[in-house]
Amino acid sequence: MQKRQDKKTRLQAIRLIVSSQALESQEDLQVELDKAGFPCTQTTLSRDLKQLRISKVRGRNGHSVYALPREGMFSPVMTREEMNKSCWRIDFSGNIMVVHTPPGHASMVAYDIDNAHHPYFLGTVAGDDTVLVVLKEELERDEARTAIAEIVSRLSEK
Numbered sequence: 001m002q003k004r005q006d007k008k009t010r011l012q013a014i015r016l017i018v019s020s021q022a023l024e025s026q027e028d029l030q031v032e033l034d035k036a037g038f039p040c041t042q043t044t045l046s047r048d049l050k051q052l053r054i055s056k057v058r059g060r061n062g063h064s065v066y067a068l069p070r071e072g073m074f075s076p077v078m079t080r081e082e083m084n085k086s087c088w089r090i091d092f093s094g095n096i097m098v099v100h101t102p103p104g105h106a107s108m109v110a111y112d113i114d115n116a117h118h119p120y121f122l123g124t125v126a127g128d129d130t131v132l133v134v135l136k137e138e139l140e141r142d143e144a145r146t147a148i149a150e151i152v153s154r155l156s157e158k
Contacts, residue, residue: 097133
């Protein structure tokens with residue numbers, strides 16, 4: 001259990017460092033983590049950055065720096081585990097199904113829906129964390145919900 005808690009604390013430290021400093025390399029981030037009492041290998045850091053969905057963006061000075069996803073550099077970001085628990089859901093409005101996903105997942109979900117060529121779904125429009133699915137006229141919501149769960153397995157767990 002201690003190892004899991006250490007990882008969670010290290011992830012929080014990474015979020016804090018990335019949100020408060022303009023770091024251009026993993027080596028810079030590793031130095032800051034070490035100063036904060038969280039020494040780790042480059043491989044571990046790389047995995048943590050991927051899990052936190054931290055990526056490089058063009059900074060104000062024109063250099064690439066690490067940034068938290070979507071909310072910007074100064075906002076905390078949920079871990080993948082936190083997002084997977086709360087973000088996946090479906091709502092309806094008329095013949096439109098709204099599929100809510102974690103940030104960054106909508107285009108992949110829309111791609112899967114479009115490529116399933118299911119007769120219930122006429123097309124999709126994807127944002128960052130939302131997919132609008134145009135449904136065939138007069139389709140029952142329960143039928144649509146069942147069909148989408150076959151395509152997007154994460155929705156069947158709700």
